[in-house]
Amino acid sequence: MTPPRERVQPLDTAQVIGLAQTTFDIEAAAVQGLKARVGESFVRAVQRILHLSGRVVVMGMGKSGHVGRKIAATLASTGTPALFVHPGEASHGDLGMVTAHDLVIAISNSGESAELNLILPVLKRQGIPLVAITGGAQSTLARHADEVLDSGVEKEACPLNLAPTASSTAQLVMGDALAVALLELRGFKAEDFARSHPGGALGRRLLTHVSDVMRSGAEMPTVAADTPLAEMMREMSAKGGLAAIVDGALRVQGVFTDGDLRRLVEKGSDLRAVRAGDVMHARPHTIRADALAAEAVELMEQYRITAVLVVDAAGTLVGVVHIGDLMRAKVI
Template sequence: MRSSPDPALSASSNAMLARARTTFDIEAAAVLGLKQRIGASFVQAVQKILEVRGRVVVMGMGKSGHVGRKIAATLASTGTPAMFVHPAEASHGDLGMIKPVDLVLAISNSGEVDELTVILPVVKRQGVPLIAITGRVDSTLAHHADIVLDSGVEKEACPLNLAPTASTTAQMAMGDALAVALLDARGFGTEDFARSHPGGALGRKLLTHVGDVMRSGDAVPRVVSGASFSELMREMSSKGLGATAVVDREGRAIGIFTDGDLRRQIETGADLRALTAADVMHVGPRTLRADALAAEAAELMEQHRITSVLVIDAAGVLIGALSINDLMRAKVI
């Protein structure tokens, strides 16, 4: 539905908005046009890339080169080893980066850019498979390619029909479609994605385990069940967790006492000095194993509205503790 001019804006402002909306329409149509045209050649391209023992070498000049860099990065981060090689540099030595076990993915709207077409015969002589993403299926690039993916558009969004706009959007979409189809075919999952993005938020959530961020050794507040209330408070205050574990003689976690439990005990008016840890502890504390994901600890805390959990081994022996602040420092949450 076409938006009406905004009477609160000047004529020039409305013209800008109209041009932007036209751009969206043209580029959306370009992408939807790809949807109608892909078929057997797309399937062949995916299968050919899956067979490659080396890397997908993406090439392109100018704006297509910028698109190519992004496609290479997307492929590499989703399970398909890839790199970008500049065609102009390739003819001056960088062709040595391309090995017979690799595959070249060449991008050019016209399919006639000199820096690219001049090296195509050399690539073919090496026996390297060539997939082309091009807007002209009768071009020199398409002629040399083993598989051609048609990324042609009716017109550019540029009012002069000159600046690569809709055509580069179509190239980008085709590259994304390849990457996603390959990702799916490889069974590439969230943990695989996290391994290639260890510095990102998803990587931290899927790669950080409780054992990586928990407090351990003397940093873990703990008292035996027979400890006096005064001993319990000294331990909790000195370790700064806002809680202390209560363990049996074998070191198994049997309870926990928190700041919240202290407030509730004070409200009862009981003589706390006469009580032991066993008298005031919360039985059946929430626990996790050290090999659990730190994200699981965050979910457990949120679910039960608690701020700390105890970490135990297979025998139930206390080996660590973790607070919501520890997770925040590790940027898990």
């Protein structure tokens, strides 16, 4: 609810900046305080999750629930199957989503969330391991937990010391610490991350190969070494800014580009008698079809070119990739 207008303080720039800086200081101190409290219980929690045959089920109410959703998402995207289950819904049927092969991470700053504590005995009877992220070391949640990760803070950033601020930040960081430890121990790599993010920029860079974006077959601009310049220019115009000079078996002999044509014109060369083999670059930059499209981008940037010939192990032309193709595929 917006406070009544008459209660709104006049804006004081220095005061506003000071409030922001105080918040940063309090929350940074809360995070730093976690370092001294991470010990064997954290190690055991990581071990339990590493050897888990099921999933990590994260639960929390209110702001702890919002943090829990983020922790579950981070775990899932870094190699640990995870989901979030709302404790209130769990007691009305959603507890069936939790199996005997799973592990529950329960989050509560006080450790006395009624909705969460209501289902703790059920979890214990089913033998489901319970990891608590809580600031209440002597709380109901802590007493039921197999492992307790202490996320307690000295005070909230809220001036009233009521709104979850520093405490929710500490919970979030504890969850991130779990995820980072797990992904490192699993040997999780950037390629693995990309597979769970195929729609993102990183996914496209790490999953898209040259073969996915290159032009092949009749779309390749190819000419023989004895092709007249005028005919080669028509091939270039029709198929995109360069021509691959090949032999009868499509083995690459050279390349000729729009830039090469401009330089010929600037020199005042007699273009009527010129053949492709006379003006081609005999050692063009090439790439393999199974290379990542991102490698083609790096090659273009390194040599300041806008297209690369794609060849197989024998040097046979199999495609051409243009910078426009890479932009359309959103690799760059």
